[in-house]
Amino acid sequence: MSNQFVAKSRRLRSTLYSSRIEKQGVTSYTIYNHMLLPAGFEDSLEDTYNHLKNHVQVWDVAAERQIEIKGKDSYKLVQLMTCRDLSEAKNGKCYYSPIIDEKGGMINDPVILKFNQEKWWISIADSDVMLFAKGLAIGKNFDVTISEPDVNIMAVQGPKAFNLLEKIFGKEILDLKFYNFKYFNFRDSKHLIARSGWSKQGGVEIYVEDSKSGLELYDLLFEAGKEYNVKPGCPHLIERIEGALLSYGNDMDINDNPFECGLGKFVHIDSNIEFLGKDNLIKIKESGIEKKLMGVKINLDQINLRSAINLTVDNKIIGEIRSAVFSPTFNKVLGIAMINKGYFEVGQEFDIIVNQKKYKGEICPLPFI
């Protein structure tokens, strides 16, 4: 397989931290929300995986852009876009919420931060939710202001994350509950910190609005983190697949609905709230889904997936694998696959062709066990 460089330009926006992480040895990027998102460092994938599971890493995840919805009709707009009931949402809390279109197709799967009824941030996966929100707000004549503020998130992730964070922010940070957020003082500034992040190793995301202070904090995290063996990192393919963290655009897209993606618990069709696609989702729930995201295990010691690969039984396509990686923990390739109706069963075997060779695999639950 050939490798190509990223052709950089203003359109693939650099982040607040790009110049720093390039000095720190980033070797590959993906593009996320028209922005550079680090994808690999000089250490091997397995080394960075072991490091993340044992120490602490600081990630440049500024590509998780914020869409700010402000004004009188903010709640109405936010609720219209998501099938998750946010009518009882609390200030200072984060809500993982599928954003769907009028048919129930997945447009994004952001974390939504509620500041108050008239100010929300949608911390988006890789699609232009701002344009969807603008279109809806214009069409519905909502009294809102929609923008993408200059917020550059850095994540602190790993089992030693809170040791490091306590050194900088004091004991108060230990009281921050999962999926809550709060402003914390740092020198002459303050930063919004949420207990969240795109790993299962624990930690926080720091939503940097004050760039100068944010860079000072970034540097201090590395300085103060030496005793915890801190390293730069990024959302990690092995760790995220083992943890069954879904990736919009990889594991699901606008052709999939939240039931098919295993996100049924966030689909509140029984509530009184109004949201796009509700009627369709009610019908889908009644008639049952046609396909479903499942885990797969393949007897293979390496894979480099760049697009979906079909899974077959007796040469009949039964689904497609959308993300995959060799897992050191399971000692197999683990994958996230969209499986067709009739083959949803755990234990179902299939064939897959990788690099012209046929391999055997089996369907398993998500999360992996």
Added chain:
Amino acid sequence: MSNQFVAKSRRLRSTLYSSRIEKQGVTSYTIYNHMLLPAGFEDSLEDTYNHLKNHVQVWDVAAERQIEIKGKDSYKLVQLMTCRDLSEAKNGKCYYSPIIDEKGGMINDPVILKFNQEKWWISIADSDVMLFAKGLAIGKNFDVTISEPDVNIMAVQGPKAFNLLEKIFGKEILDLKFYNFKYFNFRDSKHLIARSGWSKQGGVEIYVEDSKSGLELYDLLFEAGKEYNVKPGCPHLIERIEGALLSYGNDMDINDNPFECGLGKFVHIDSNIEFLGKDNLIKIKESGIEKKLMGVKINLDQINLRSAINLTVDNKIIGEIRSAVFSPTFNKVLGIAMINKGYFEVGQEFDIIVNQKKYKGEICPLPFI
């Protein structure tokens, strides 16, 4: 400056032609509409530039995605999104049309293809216009169907493009007028071909809907093109800047309006049509613009621009350069820059710092002369 690889995944969609161009030596990619867009080949930038200006190239520009608008209210929706008057648009013609938001900010600068009053394709630059269109259509209750069909464009560009095309499609292709499109037969299939493309060297774009036939055509173009010295290529930084072809996301974005981008001739505020941002654009026209895209020339023999760089006069910022390249024709660095009011003058000198060194430059018209 460090280089990083593209971390490939399903989310950064491969095109119909990716496996072929990777065998043909693509060395760098940019990401455009969540898709791989070739950005460089093994030959040097100057060699591919000379080749494009003298021979013929086939480009994988499938990342120019199509947004299809179908149904009774199609024209209403398309017209709402663009400030260009399309009320007299003709079937079979292409229209370069700024898409703007309610404030007049640039959301995209696509070429719009009119099939008929109830079917349009928006051939988009790099932003999710489908989501904007969907939001508007839902909010306004328009009777339309909006989708992204599986169309993979290949461009045939260069002075010998029509020699090659005539060999395959016959004399009929020579009659295709600039910015017109038509279906042409190829073996058992047919392909939509438009006389257009993202270079000033002439040629066509082939909108491939039938993938199997499209790949056969791709291969035949290289086979039949040997006598014209055909090579794979891609939109070319030197050629596009010398030709002053604007790039959305690089030269302009949602914070700029079409007047500021030199696109005033596509802003039809004097017509009777209704479009988003019209009132705002009328005000802007009355009060005058605050900044303007201009050309710049810098006494420098190399530049590698990855984000905007400020231009200064006596240490005061007078604008920023957004795209730039060394031009062999002008023997200087040429750039496209957003210049602040008060400094619009051709001939205005400025300072710019590149790699810690200060250089002199001067503002010039677009297109460059």
